[in-house]
Amino acid sequence: QTVVTQEPSLSVSPGGTVTLTCGLSSGSVSTRYYPSWYQQTPGQAPRTLIYYADTRSSEVPDRFSGSILGNKAALTITGAQADDESDYYCVLYMGSGIYVFGSGTKVTVL
Amino acid sequence: QVQLQESGPGLVKPSQTLSLTCTVSGGSISSGSYYWSWIRQPAGKGLEYIGRIYTTGSTNYNPSLRSRVTISIDTSKNQFSLKLSSATAADTAVYYCARVDVLTENFQHWGQGTLVTVSS
Numbered sequence: 001q002t003v004v005t006q007e008p009s010l011s012v013s014p015g016g017t018v019t020l021t022c023g024l025s026s027g028s029v030s031t032r033y034y035p036s037w038y039q040q041t042p043g044q045a046p047r048t049l050i051y052y053a054d055t056r057s058s059e060v061p062d063r064f065s066g067s068i069l070g071n072k073a074a075l076t077i078t079g080a081q082a083d084d085e086s087d088y089y090c091v092l093y094m095g096s097g098i099y100v101f102g103s104g105t106k107v108t109v110l
Numbered sequence: 111q112v113q114l115q116e117s118g119p120g121l122v123k124p125s126q127t128l129s130l131t132c133t134v135s136g137g138s139i140s141s142g143s144y145y146w147s148w149i150r151q152p153a154g155k156g157l158e159y160i161g162r163i164y165t166t167g168s169t170n171y172n173p174s175l176r177s178r179v180t181i182s183i184d185t186s187k188n189q190f191s192l193k194l195s196s197a198t199a200a201d202t203a204v205y206y207c208a209r210v211d212v213l214t215e216n217f218q219h220w221g222q223g224t225l226v227t228v229s230s
Contacts, residue, residue, distance in 0.1 A: 089157055091217065
């Protein structure tokens with residue numbers, strides 16, 4: 001069974017930079033998996049930040065960026081703000097209509 | 111702007127079938143540019159993909175739920191639906207419907223979610 005790995009939690013100082021990663025239990029993440037990133041605050045539905053690895057969704061601040069770093073997808077927040085404190089999920093498309101969500105990363109800004 | 115809204119019973123008895131409907135407004139569910147998907151999230155836990163349907167009625171399901179899940183589409187009502195049979199307490203979750211872009215596989219629009227509790 002495919003497992004998508006994410007850091008359980010990360011912290012960043014206001015104005016600082018943090019990088020979240022999204023890996024596979026076996027194999028490397030590439031654009032063939034159409035990696036996407038979602039932000040979720042408590043009680044709210046997720047919203048898209050990044051899709052197809054590095055394309056920023058409309059109205060998403062440019063302090064959010066996506067990339068492939070080594071064998072993982074990555075989401076970088078540059079110049080973190082207090083309201084970036086959220087849960088972040090990556091999703092990989094495995095083909096044949098199957099998507100696998102990562103377990104999420106809780107980002108704390110302190 | 112497209113909007114999605116989940117509806118259905120908030121309480122389901124164990125062993126019964128959980129049924130939800132997602133109503134799409136501001137766009138046609140018949141568009142060939144999107145899949146229509148269901149995702150769920152137990153309280154305090156992560157997101158789990160349930161399945162998706164295309165305007166043609168073609169479906170794909172999470173292998174872990176495939177034996178119990180049916181997703182259908184009603185283009186005349188601009189709605190798609192989820193049925194999850196033999197519900198147990200483990201199916202208690204917030205259920206989201208979402209629109210997925212065919213080209214980018216991006217879950218680009220989400221409903222607000224609806225809580226379904228499985229309990230006697």
